[in-house]
Amino acid sequence: MARVVTRDWAVPLIHFENVGLRYGMGPEILRDLTFDIPRRSFQFLTGPSGAGKTTLLRLLFLSLKPTRGLIRMFDRNISSIPREEFPMLRRRVGIVFQDFRLLDHLTTYENVALPLRVRGKEESSYRSDVLELLKWVGLGERLNVLPPVLSGGEKQRAAIARALIDRPEILLADEPTGNVDPPMARRLLNLFMELNRLGTAVVIATHDLSLMDQVEARRMILSQGRLDIYE
Amino acid sequence: MRVRPTGPIVPSANVSGNALMCVIAIMSFLACLTLGGVSMVRATAQSWQSQISREITIQIKPDDNLDMERALADARDLALTFSGTTGGTIIDRAATARLLEPWLGGGLDLNELPVPRLVVVTIDESNPPDFAAMRKALTETIPQAFLDDHRTWVDRLVAMASTTTMIGTGVLVLVFSAMVLTVVFATRGALSGNRHIVEVLHFVGAEASFVAAEFQKHFLRISLKGAGAGGLLAALSFALASFWQSQTLATPETDQATALFGTFAIGYTGYLGIFAIIVVIALLTTLTARLTVMRTIYEIDLIRSDPGRTDTFQG
Numbered sequence: 001m002a003r004v005v006t007r008d009w010a011v012p013l014i015h016f017e018n019v020g021l022r023y024g025m026g027p028e029i030l031r032d033l034t035f036d037i038p039r040r041s042f043q044f045l046t047g048p049s050g051a052g053k054t055t056l057l058r059l060l061f062l063s064l065k066p067t068r069g070l071i072r073m074f075d076r077n078i079s080s081i082p083r084e085e086f087p088m089l090r091r092r093v094g095i096v097f098q099d100f101r102l103l104d105h106l107t108t109y110e111n112v113a114l115p116l117r118v119r120g121k122e123e124s125s126y127r128s129d130v131l132e133l134l135k136w137v138g139l140g141e142r143l144n145v146l147p148p149v150l151s152g153g154e155k156q157r158a159a160i161a162r163a164l165i166d167r168p169e170i171l172l173a174d175e176p177t178g179n180v181d182p183p184m185a186r187r188l189l190n191l192f193m194e195l196n197r198l199g200t201a202v203v204i205a206t207h208d209l210s211l212m213d214q215v216e217a218r219r220m221i222l223s224q225g226r227l228d229i230y231e
Numbered sequence: 232m233r234v235r236p237t238g239p240i241v242p243s244a245n246v247s248g249n250a251l252m253c254v255i256a257i258m259s260f261l262a263c264l265t266l267g268g269v270s271m272v273r274a275t276a277q278s279w280q281s282q283i284s285r286e287i288t289i290q291i292k293p294d295d296n297l298d299m300e301r302a303l304a305d306a307r308d309l310a311l312t313f314s315g316t317t318g319g320t321i322i323d324r325a326a327t328a329r330l331l332e333p334w335l336g337g338g339l340d341l342n343e344l345p346v347p348r349l350v351v352v353t354i355d356e357s358n359p360p361d362f363a364a365m366r367k368a369l370t371e372t373i374p375q376a377f378l379d380d381h382r383t384w385v386d387r388l389v390a391m392a393s394t395t396t397m398i399g400t401g402v403l404v405l406v407f408s409a410m411v412l413t414v415v416f417a418t419r420g421a422l423s424g425n426r427h428i429v430e431v432l433h434f435v436g437a438e439a440s441f442v443a444a445e446f447q448k449h450f451l452r453i454s455l456k457g458a459g460a461g462g463l464l465a466a467l468s469f470a471l472a473s474f475w476q477s478q479t480l481a482t483p484e485t486d487q488a489t490a491l492f493g494t495f496a497i498g499y500t501g502y503l504g505i506f507a508i509i510v511v512i513a514l515l516t517t518l519t520a521r522l523t524v525m526r527t528i529y530e531i532d533l534i535r536s537d538p539g540r541t542d543t544f545q546g
Contacts, residue, residue, distance in 0.1 A: 023538050061434075065536045083532065084438075091436035101431050105242050109234050118437035123237055131234075144235050162435070 011075050012036035013170050013201055014060060019069030021055060029055055031225040033069070037170065037203060042196045044212045045205040047222035053205040056222065057172050060203065061095050062086050074169070091119065094163030094200075098175040100155045102147040102162070108154075109134065109143040112161045119166070130165060137161045137191065153184040160191060170201040177211055185211055240432070241425055241445045243452075251417045252457040258410040259461025259512050262403055263505045267469050267497045269399030270504065276392035280385050281356065288379045289350040289369065302373050303350055309372055310352045315360030322349040410512065411519050414450065418523040421446060429528065443524040447517050454516030455509075462509040469497050 014037040021030040029052045037043070037060070045053055058064040059071065062078060071078045073089060081089070102111045109130060110117075116126045134140050137157040147155055156176060163171055173192065177185035189211060196202045203220075206212065212219065219230040289306045293299060307319035322330070327348060328339045335344075354360060366378040422429060425446075432442050479485045497504075 021538050063434075063536060064538060067538055083529075086532075087436045087438045090434070095434055097434075101427070101434065103240075103428060103431055106238060106240070107235060110237055113237075114240070114431070115435040117237075117240070118432060118435055118441050120441075127234065144233075166436075 012038045013074065015070075015072040016059075017070040017072075019059065019066045019071060021052075021059065021064070021067045028067070028225055030059075030066075030222075030227075033227050035220065035227060035229055037201055039169070039201055040196065040199055041218065042193065042202045042215070043204070043218035043220055044215075045203055045220045045222065046207055046209075046212065049207065051222040052225060053207075053222055054174055056227075057095070057174050057203070057205055060170075060172055061093055062089055091115070091166060092169050094166075094168035094171040096156075096159050096163045096171070096173040096176050098178050100147070100159040102150075102155060102158055104147050107144045107146055108139055108150065108158050111147065111158055112165055114162060115166045126165075133161050133165055138187075152179040153181075153188075156180055156184075156188060157191075160188070164195060164200075168200060170203065171195065173202070173204045175206055175208075176204060177206065177208055182210070186214065189214060239445070239448075241428060241449060243449060251413065252453050252460075254413050255410060255454050255457030255512060255516065256461040256464070258406050258413075259458040259508060260465050261461075262406045262508050262512070263462050263465030264468070265399050265402045265406070266504045266508060267465065267501050269396055270497055270501050272395040273392050274498075276388045276395075280388045283381045283384050283388070284354075284359075285356055286351055286353045287362070287381065289352065290347050290377045290379060291350070291373060292347045292375045292377070293345045294375050297373075297375055299348055302375065303348055306369060306373055306376050307350045307352070309368055310350065310360075310365060313360040313365050315355050315358050316352050317355055318353045320351045320353075322351060407512075407515060411515060414454075414516050414519040415523050418446065418450065418520045419527060421449070422524060422527050429531070433528075433532070439525045439528045442528055443521045446524045447521045450520035451513060451517045454513045458509040458512035458516075461512075462505045466502055466505050469501065473497075 016033045016035050019030065019033040020028050022028045033056070045056065047053055055064065059066060062073065065079075074092060076089075078089075103114070106114070112134060113123070113126060113130045116130070117123075131140070131143070134143060137160060139154060139157055139161065142150065142154060142158075147158070150158065156179060160173070160176065163173075171192070176192075177188055180188065185208070192202050192204060193215065204211075221228045221230065287310075289310060291297075291299065291302050291306060303321045307321055310316055311319050324341050327346060328341060331339060331346065362378065362380045362382075369376040369378055429442060432445075476485055476489065
């Protein structure tokens with residue numbers, strides 16, 4: 001069945017209101033977060049180590065439930081969405097992990113095609129799209145290579161390509177330049193900006209100040225569980 | 232550049248199936264043996280029952296005022312007047328003496344002992360006579376006569392066959408339960424060993440049913456191989472036993488075995504039953520694996536997403 005996505009451009013992709021989160025009986029990791037992720041926006045999520053960036057990304061990816069507060073994604077209150085519908089919502093979000101999370105027994109091509117495969121699409125229907133995207137991220141010659149053979153930068157690009165293959169409405173990237181040298185970091189950043197120009201909202205979690213200085217973009221700074229936003 | 236043929240999302244090597252395959256083969260073998268054993272006992276009981284119910288016996292107790300030979304003849308004639316009887320034989324003195332020889336010894340003079348005499352009446356199994364009416368008529372004509380339609384023995388045989396069937400069904404249920412539990416453990420083990428794959432599938436938006444399908448493919452293959460091997464071994468065992476029995480006819484061992492168990496042949500229905508067990512085991516294994524995967528994924532998802540649960544899966 002075709003996915004019907006209605007887009008009201010005024011409605012943000014994601015809306016947080018007084019969101020708080022604590023693990024177990026511990027202190028609140030995130031406190032009173034209220035913000036929007038507008039469509040087609042580009043932002044950095046930053047803060048010191050342990051500030052809760054990864055936790056916030058997990059909230060954004062529906063992988064964690066808030067202890068309190070309201071989260072709306074794609075104009076729906078997530079607390080009222082049945083669990084069975086979560087995979088469908090996750091398909092509208094692309095995520096890139098710091099540790100890539102590529103499957104070592106699948107080739108670069110198969111890893112990138114994985115999201116389409118789990119959607120039940122025939123290989124013949126997506127082969128050209130995957131090949132084109134791999135060329136775009138500079139992995140056109142590494143199609144049949146297994147991840148253990150890829151360099152850090154190649155793995156990162158493969159992980160990004162996997163997150164982008166089904167044209168998500170928002171891309172979340174956790175320390176996407178954490179494992180690469182500065183020139184590669186610059187190339188990856190250009191990739192994200194190009195993607196943003198094509199209409200995808202981008203959230204990059206990083207504590208790399210030099211990376212952020214390269215782009216004039218919204219900054220969301222997490223500190224001691226609170227969020228400050230600099231437009 | 233050419234792309235290699237797409238590999239499986241869950242590699243076969245990641246599902247350690249050899250031990251599970253052996254367990255399923257053993258369970259399948261036991262299930263098939265049980266099924267074959269039960270069908271053999273039922274067939275033997277049916278054959279006994281059929282032999283017993285082909286004839287009835289009229290027993291006449293001796294009495295001072297009774298002319299035994301005449302009473303025997305009257306009883307036979309009376310029995311033959313009922314429709315459903317096909318013949319009547321009076322067990323003569325010599326035959327009666329032979330019957331009693333194991334207990335009373337040879338050279339027996341029946342005139343000196345008050346020994347009851349028998350008339351064996353053969354009946355049409357498909358259209359048996361009215362036993363109650365025959366019993367009434369016999370008692371009115373010859374008060375010393377007693378009609379034995381062997382109902383007690385038939386009832387006992389039927390009860391024995393039913394008990395055997397119940398025991399067999401119980402064993403099958405136990406075997407299937409043990410197998411389901413084994414598959415549950417194996418599936419959980421496989422999931423645990425492939426957690427990284429499940430996580431990635433989760434993040435790329437896979438539904439639980441898709442992940443379950445990826446795992447159940449492996450379990451279907453493992454169970455088909457295991458159940459097939461076990462079923463084949465059981466079928467071979469029956470075929471060999473049947474062959475041995477046919478080759479050693481009329482030896483004391485075979486006679487004893489045949490008297491106890493009947494023939495070892497299980498017929499085409501038995502082999503169909505073995506095939507059915509293979510199919511049932513394969514389906515049961517696949518379904519168990521699917522449900523276990525879906526349940527485990529649901530649990531993982533639930534725990535992972537709950538910040539109040541700091542026990543596991545938080546990362």
